[in-house]
Amino acid sequence: MLLMNKFWIIFAHTYLNKIKSRTFIITTALFVLLVIGSVNIQNIVALFSDESKNQIAVIDQTEGLLAPLKLGIENVNEDVEIVAYDGTEEDVKTAVQDGEYEAALTLSLNDEGLPDATYFTNDIANTGLQQAIQEQLQQIKVGIAIEQAGFDEALVLSINEAVSFHTVALDENAKTLEEMFQAQGVVYIMVFLMYIVVIMYGTMIATDVATEKSSRVMELLISSASPVTHMFAKIIGIALVGLTQIGIIVAVAVGVISSQKDELVGGFLDVFGFLDTPTSLIVYGILFFLLGYLLYATLAAMLGSLVSRSEEANQAVTPLMMLIVIAFLIAMFGLTMPDSSFITVTSFIPFFTPMVMLLRVGMLDVPFWEIAMSIGILIATIIILGLLGARVYKGGVLMYSSANPLKSMMKAIQLSKKEK
Amino acid sequence: MTLLLENVTKRFGEHTAVNNLSLEIPGKEIFGFLGGNGAGKTTTFRMILGLLDKSAGNISWNGEQINYGKSNMIGYLPEERGLYPKLKVKEQIIYLGRLRGMGKQEIVSELEKWLERFKVPEYMDKKVEELSKGNQQKIQFISAVIHKPKLLILDEPFSGLDPVNVEMLKEAVLDVKDSGTSIVFSSHQMDHVEEMCEHLCILQKGKPVVQGALREIKRSFGKKNLIVHADGSLDFLKEFPGVVSYKKVMDGCKLQIKDEEVSQEILQALQGRGFIRKFELEEPSLNDIFIEKVGASYE
Numbered sequence: 001m002l003l004m005n006k007f008w009i010i011f012a013h014t015y016l017n018k019i020k021s022r023t024f025i026i027t028t029a030l031f032v033l034l035v036i037g038s039v040n041i042q043n044i045v046a047l048f049s050d051e052s053k054n055q056i057a058v059i060d061q062t063e064g065l066l067a068p069l070k071l072g073i074e075n076v077n078e079d080v081e082i083v084a085y086d087g088t089e090e091d092v093k094t095a096v097q098d099g100e101y102e103a104a105l106t107l108s109l110n111d112e113g114l115p116d117a118t119y120f121t122n123d124i125a126n127t128g129l130q131q132a133i134q135e136q137l138q139q140i141k142v143g144i145a146i147e148q149a150g151f152d153e154a155l156v157l158s159i160n161e162a163v164s165f166h167t168v169a170l171d172e173n174a175k176t177l178e179e180m181f182q183a184q185g186v187v188y189i190m191v192f193l194m195y196i197v198v199i200m201y202g203t204m205i206a207t208d209v210a211t212e213k214s215s216r217v218m219e220l221l222i223s224s225a226s227p228v229t230h231m232f233a234k235i236i237g238i239a240l241v242g243l244t245q246i247g248i249i250v251a252v253a254v255g256v257i258s259s260q261k262d263e264l265v266g267g268f269l270d271v272f273g274f275l276d277t278p279t280s281l282i283v284y285g286i287l288f289f290l291l292g293y294l295l296y297a298t299l300a301a302m303l304g305s306l307v308s309r310s311e312e313a314n315q316a317v318t319p320l321m322m323l324i325v326i327a328f329l330i331a332m333f334g335l336t337m338p339d340s341s342f343i344t345v346t347s348f349i350p351f352f353t354p355m356v357m358l359l360r361v362g363m364l365d366v367p368f369w370e371i372a373m374s375i376g377i378l379i380a381t382i383i384i385l386g387l388l389g390a391r392v393y394k395g396g397v398l399m400y401s402s403a404n405p406l407k408s409m410m411k412a413i414q415l416s417k418k419e420k
Numbered sequence: 421m422t423l424l425l426e427n428v429t430k431r432f433g434e435h436t437a438v439n440n441l442s443l444e445i446p447g448k449e450i451f452g453f454l455g456g457n458g459a460g461k462t463t464t465f466r467m468i469l470g471l472l473d474k475s476a477g478n479i480s481w482n483g484e485q486i487n488y489g490k491s492n493m494i495g496y497l498p499e500e501r502g503l504y505p506k507l508k509v510k511e512q513i514i515y516l517g518r519l520r521g522m523g524k525q526e527i528v529s530e531l532e533k534w535l536e537r538f539k540v541p542e543y544m545d546k547k548v549e550e551l552s553k554g555n556q557q558k559i560q561f562i563s564a565v566i567h568k569p570k571l572l573i574l575d576e577p578f579s580g581l582d583p584v585n586v587e588m589l590k591e592a593v594l595d596v597k598d599s600g601t602s603i604v605f606s607s608h609q610m611d612h613v614e615e616m617c618e619h620l621c622i623l624q625k626g627k628p629v630v631q632g633a634l635r636e637i638k639r640s641f642g643k644k645n646l647i648v649h650a651d652g653s654l655d656f657l658k659e660f661p662g663v664v665s666y667k668k669v670m671d672g673c674k675l676q677i678k679d680e681e682v683s684q685e686i687l688q689a690l691q692g693r694g695f696i697r698k699f700e701l702e703e704p705s706l707n708d709i710f711i712e713k714v715g716a717s718y719e
């Protein structure tokens with residue numbers, strides 16, 4: 001009862017102090033801005049581009065090519081308008097130079113009755129528009145050439161038609177191609193989120209522990225509450241800080257997205273497959289996320305307790321960073337080859353499980369016992385690391401030497417040893 | 421109210437920091453813990469508090485083991501001062517006080533009283549890093565006593581303070597004692613121990629070399645100090661039988677003698693050797709005892 005009480009005091013103190021800190025407020029604000037910005041990216045781009053359509057002046061000497069060209073171009077490029085120009089080539093060139101038109105095009109037929117065009121523009125850099133016009137003209141040219149050769153138009157259409165190609169997964173449980181792409185997006189987001197959170201909050205825990213050590217307030221703290229209580233209250237307090245931050249960001253994201261859902265469907269939502277993600281994947285995502293955080297947070301607290309000054313905390317978490325980067329790289333590799341045996345094996349290694357097993361769950365149909373086993377191994381590792389961490393922590397927080405980390409760890413364990 | 425240490429030993433690998441230490445620390449008074457650097461004082465305190473596990477032996481308070489269930493009754497001022505530099509004094513003490521089982525209101529009203537007493541009421545809302553070292557020390561002291569502990573451990577409480585603040589803090593320690601708290605404190609400064617403690621223990625290399633009641637220790641030490649100021653040369657006293665040490669001072673010399681009797685022999689020998697301005701026999705100081713027991717190498 002008494003110990004539980006102290007756990008909550010440390011927990012609340014850690015949480016409130018972090019929430020009130022300038023770092024927290026600034027990073028949260030930045031993330032929120034980023035979310036709002038990326039959801040509104042189309043609007044923002046539109047804001048900077050000209051409101052009026054780009055006009056292209058065309059001097060048509062062909063009698064009849066202007067209409068199909070206009071139709072073709074304006075269909076593809078919404079912000080381009082093709083207008084007929086009555087005047088000489090010199091006049092239109094001056095008009096382009098004066099900025100009246102974006103570009104000018106002279107259109108004529110050559111000796112063989114095929115289109116011949118010259119494109120005038122101030123700025124060759126904008127090749128997109130030029131290419132679009134070129135392609136349209138190419139199609140018109142092909143049409144004319146075929147007509148001249150006397151082919152049947154229907155025949156030509158059927159030649160150009162795309163081949164019919166279907167993919168069928170024979171395993172009933174296998175995911176459809178569509179589901180795969182969708183899962184890829186979701187898994188990518190989840191893995192990336194995990195990566196960012198572990199790096200951010202892992203460093204935060206290690207720095208926090210090292211700061212309490214360097215300000216020497218630690219000795220006072222652990223004389224009132226046990227180091228183990230202290231360590232886990234800190235880990236969970238900072239976890240809640242992380243959840244608060246993610247919660248705020250997600251709430252903002254959901255708010256902005258739902259306010260303009262119509263515009264976004266077909267945009268980035270579809271690309272990442274956010275709509276109708278299977279619930280099981282979300283549940284596994286949250287589970288692996290929490291377990292992964294606990295594992296890395298315990299490691300971070302242990303490493304943080306080994307250094308004497310807060311400046312050394314970043315250096316102390318290097319091994320953790322390496323592990324998480326490797327996990328991330330494996331997961332990225334796995335996105336393209338989720339069923340390779342390398343991915344299967346690494347999904348059972350506890351430090352990689354949260355990311356790699358999540359990837360397998362999302363992309364493949366993994367038997368339940370495999371998932372259960374990997375979670376079992378993960379939880380066992382967390383417990384072992386927690387016990388080891390508590391030992392290292394108990395000794396480490398009283399130790400102020402700058403020996404190398406491994407040596408410090410051995411010394412810390414020895415310092416906290418019970419008998420003999 | 422007795423703190424009992426029985427055959428307590430702490431080894432760090434090959435090194436033995438505390439060796440078979442047995443102490444009986446009586447309650448409701450101040451017990452002095454003396455020793456040179458690395459004598460094992462802080463290690464002993466950490467074992468009493470349960471921050472370090474003993475390699476062997478037993479520590480009990482009122483016949484019971486000290487564990488985290490009792491931490492609300494214990495106050496601790498660590499040798500290495502430590503507070504959160506970025507937190508305000510009030511936030512700091514509230515956090516530390518709550519960790520010792522106090523309620524928030526109670527903490528604030530106690531803190532006000534203490535700040536008033538130390539004549540620094542304006543520090544309530546200041547950040548610790550803005551305070552001078554001596555004033556941080558006062559805050560640190562408040563954090564150790566605010567919850568009215570039954571057992572208070574002070575590791576070098578007066579180091580780094582100016583004389584005015586030392587007096588202020590000394591008075592506070594004595595008041596805390598009068599309110600019924602048992603206090604154990606360590607110091608390098610013998611005069612503080614001499615002034616405040618009834619019982620004490622001198623540690624050397626993890627072993628107690630002297631322990632007991634201050635008066636007993638002085639009496640059983642046997643040797644006395646003799647101060648002689650005279651006009652004539654006193655050099656002959658260096659070789660005088662019964663003189664243990666000879667130290668020349670401005671107007672004469674300071675002697676350490678084997679026992680009281682020697683002083684009378686010296687007095688007789690001084691007859692006819694010139695004008696005697698001062699002849700004083702005094703009790704040995706704790707400093708003399710410490711130097712003799714721990715070794716002249718440590719001063």
